[in-house]
Amino acid sequence: MLDRSLIAGMPPFQELDGDALDRILRDARSSRYAKNASVFEQEEEASAFHFLLSGHIRVVRTAPDGHQIIARYINEGELFGIAVAMGRKTFPASAVAAVDCVVLSWPNREWAQFQAMFPSFGASAYETIGSRLQDTQARVMEMSSSQVEQRIANALLKLVNQAGRKTADGIEIDFPITRQDIAEMTGTTLHTVSRLLSAWEDEGLVKGGRQKVTVRDPHQIMLIAENRRRK
Amino acid sequence: MLDRSLIAGMPPFQELDGDALDRILRDARSSRYAKNASVFEQEEEASAFHFLLSGHIRVVRTAPDGHQIIARYINEGELFGIAVAMGRKTFPASAVAAVDCVVLSWPNREWAQFQAMFPSFGASAYETIGSRLQDTQARVMEMSSSQVEQRIANALLKLVNQAGRKTADGIEIDFPITRQDIAEMTGTTLHTVSRLLSAWEDEGLVKGGRQKVTVRDPHQIMLIAENRRRK
DNA sequence: CGTTTTCTTGAACAGATTCAATGCGTGTGG
DNA sequence: CCACACGCATTGAATCTGTTCAAGAAAACG
Numbered sequence: 306m307l308d309r310s311l312i313a314g315m316p317p318f319q320e321l322d323g324d325a326l327d328r329i330l331r332d333a334r335s336s337r338y339a340k341n342a343s344v345f346e347q348e349e350e351a352s353a354f355h356f357l358l359s360g361h362i363r364v365v366r367t368a369p370d371g372h373q374i375i376a377r378y379i380n381e382g383e384l385f386g387i388a389v390a391m392g393r394k395t396f397p398a399s400a401v402a403a404v405d406c407v408v409l410s411w412p413n414r415e416w417a418q419f420q421a422m423f424p425s426f427g428a429s430a431y432e433t434i435g436s437r438l439q440d441t442q443a444r445v446m447e448m449s450s451s452q453v454e455q456r457i458a459n460a461l462l463k464l465v466n467q468a469g470r471k472t473a474d475g476i477e478i479d480f481p482i483t484r485q486d487i488a489e490m491t492g493t494t495l496h497t498v499s500r501l502l503s504a505w506e507d508e509g510l511v512k513g514g515r516q517k518v519t520v521r522d523p524h525q526i527m528l529i530a531e532n533r534r535r536k
Numbered sequence: 537m538l539d540r541s542l543i544a545g546m547p548p549f550q551e552l553d554g555d556a557l558d559r560i561l562r563d564a565r566s567s568r569y570a571k572n573a574s575v576f577e578q579e580e581e582a583s584a585f586h587f588l589l590s591g592h593i594r595v596v597r598t599a600p601d602g603h604q605i606i607a608r609y610i611n612e613g614e615l616f617g618i619a620v621a622m623g624r625k626t627f628p629a630s631a632v633a634a635v636d637c638v639v640l641s642w643p644n645r646e647w648a649q650f651q652a653m654f655p656s657f658g659a660s661a662y663e664t665i666g667s668r669l670q671d672t673q674a675r676v677m678e679m680s681s682s683q684v685e686q687r688i689a690n691a692l693l694k695l696v697n698q699a700g701r702k703t704a705d706g707i708e709i710d711f712p713i714t715r716q717d718i719a720e721m722t723g724t725t726l727h728t729v730s731r732l733l734s735a736w737e738d739e740g741l742v743k744g745g746r747q748k749v750t751v752r753d754p755h756q757i758m759l760i761a762e763n764r765r766r767k
Numbered sequence: 768c769g770t771t772t773t774c775t776t777g778a779a780c781a782g783a784t785t786c787a788a789t790g791c792g793t794g795t796g797g
Numbered sequence: 798c799c800a801c802a803c804g805c806a807t808t809g810a811a812t813c814t815g816t817t818c819a820a821g822a823a824a825a826c827g
Contacts, residue, residue, distance in 0.1 A: 366673060372681040376673055391666020392659060397673065428623060434665060435622020441672040442597060442607055442628065448679045449723030450603040453815065484774065492680030497815060499775060515773060515824055532601075684783065714805065728783060730807060746792060746805065 307333060311358060312409070315382040317433075320425040329419065329426075333409045344386065344400040344408060351388035351396050353410045357381055360406030361468060361480040365489075366398040375489045377437065378403065378480075380467050389413045390430055403480045448492055451532070456491040457501055458530035461511070465520050474512055475521035483516050538564060542589060543640070546613040548664075551656040560650065560657075564640045575617065575631040575639060582619035582627050584641045588612055591637030592699060592711040596720075597629040606720045608668065609634065609711075611698050620644040621661055634711045679723055682763070687722040688732055689761035692742070696751050705743050706752035714747050 309326035312318045318326060335358070338344055344355060347367055362379040376398050379385045388396050411419075420427035447456055469476040484495040484502070491498070502518070505511045510526060512519040520526060528534040540557035543549045549557060566589070569575055575586060578598055593610040607629050610616045619627050642650075651658035678687055700707040715726040715733070722729070733749070736742045741757060743750040751757060759765040 366677055368677055368681060370681070372677070374677055374680050376676075390662060391669065392663035393666060393670075397670055431621060431662065431665075432623035434662075434669065435624060438622065438665065438669045438672060439624075439628055441669060441676060444676050445607075445672060445679065445723070446597055446599055446603070446605055448676065449605050449720075450599055450601070483772090489680075492676070494816065495774080496776085496817085499773095500815095503775070513774085715807095716805080725784060726806080727785080727808085730805095731783095734807070744806085 306330065307335060307409075312356070315356075317356070317384055317426055317429045319429070321423055325423055328422070330409075332415055333411055335407060335409050338402040338406045338408060340402055340404050342402050344402065344406075345396050347397065347399045348395050351386065351393060351413065353386070353412050354384065354389055354416060355386040355400075355411075356384050356409040358407040358409055360408075361403040362406060363401045363403045363486075364398050365401060373489060374492065375486060377440065378464070378467060384430055384433055387416075387430060387434070389416045390434060403482075453491065453493045453497055454501060455530050455532055456493070457487060457498060458526050460487055460490045461518065461520055461526055462523065462530055464518075465523060469520075472519065475519045476523065477517065477519040481516035482518060487518075537561065538566060538640075543587070546587075548587070548615055548657055548660045550660070552654055556654055559653070561640075563646055564642055566638060566640050569633040569637045569639060571633055571635050573633050575633065575637075576627050578628065578630045579626050582617065582624060582644065584617070584643050585615065585620055585647060586617040586631075586642075587615050587640040589638040589640055591639075592634040593637060594632045594634045594717070595629050596632060604720060605723065606717060608671065609695070609698060615661055615664055618647075618661060618665070620647045621665060634713075684722065684724045684728055685732060686761050686763055687724070688718060688729060689757045691718055691721045692749065692751055692757055693754065693761055695749075696754060700751070703750065706750045707754065708748065708750040712747035713749060718749075 306327075307330045309323055309330060312330070313326055318329065321329070338360075344362065345351070347365075357379050359381050361381075362385060364376040364379060364385070365373055366376050367373040379400070386396060386400060388394070420430075447459060451459070464478045464482070465476050468479040470479045471477075484498045487498045488495045502511060502513050505526075506513050508525075510520070510522045512521055525534070537558075538561045540554055540561060543561070544557055549560065552560070569591075575593065576582070578596075588610050590612050592612075593616060595607040595610060595616070596604055597607050598604040610631070617627060617631060619625070651661075678690060682690070695709045695713070696707050699710040701710045702708075715729045718729045719726045733742060733744050736757075737744050739756075741751070741753045743752055756765070
């Protein structure tokens, strides 16, 4: 049996008392996933849903032609792989550990139980889905109206907000991320990302590194994201 | 009091009996919206949710810079404006009648009631949200990998499937739609849309018209959408 | 220490946008 | 009921942003 302190206070479980937490943990299975291990694969039958206790997870969608994009990153304290909440039989994307991760999993049958027993859990889950829908629509807007430069700036800001860690040099993104990853988040090529980051590095706005990005001047990046920078 | 036959058999209410339908209709308000009238506006406080009895509704998102996109079209028998289901206070987009429409509306407070009393209603609603999330993610994929040509072909296929009407000439889209609208669905400009439709018209794949598109050869359009056409 | 992965950078190219001008329908107001 | 204005559509030409192609350097890994 897992200890209730693991999940107490995390958004989906925030309003639940000790007994409720114990009930929830009763049928939970906890697993470790090494960096680059997959938690589930796209098209795979969805028989369980998950909660990220620690680490960062990359959610990747692959097109029939092999082209792939990063749908989002999951942070500690988020539910993911909740296909069951949307009445789906299979996962629409794959989930890959960006660093070593610890994950709680429940069989799908528990979903209806939790929702019936703990309305605040259900509400929080649906808020999560709602906000992902908003994010995704915001991304569509961004891709139809903004320049690549703005999209990359926006992606950096998002990453910094979700997984920023203060260092002497600025705010560093707390997990390994390649230029290719950023390209897959913004719908461009690694070449363009590399060029832009290099340019920004020359201006002192960011600092690059192998699988690493540090933002030194978030304000300037924000101006770029909003296309309000003097050229 | 509205008659239960209005909504009987529509997806969200499919599994409900007569009493349930009556209960649901008890607090419903039905309204007519003339073509181009707005049902609700982006950023407006969401105090009600809606169901489209007849007509077609355009869901439009506007960016701070004025740029706008069409998030989706709502068809007869769909719930829309269900911000309440995602725990949102305001609408993330505007809803505009594409043709004269009839809409049922309920105050938000009914949402929790319906969901508690009629689980199949709740499940169907969350499936709707889930499938919109899928659609939107599919659109992001499309915009990052496909050419404009493919995206427009895809948009036409979507429209034809959702609102196609057979005519002597082929399948016509059942509501007025401008080149600009198609541009806002595909993240391009009306110029590019116009050029492509003209080219396809020369090849006999489609037939244009003022605020009208008729698809004559869906198969060829599908080949274009999948980028498998001989050049 | 060689191999692989990640990153950088130049040059050529192309698809789509932007700018500009014009034509066509349709619905409104005189 | 007709004229005219406005919204919608078409099409050419110039331009540009970002991709593609190509080559190579630097860092990590076994």
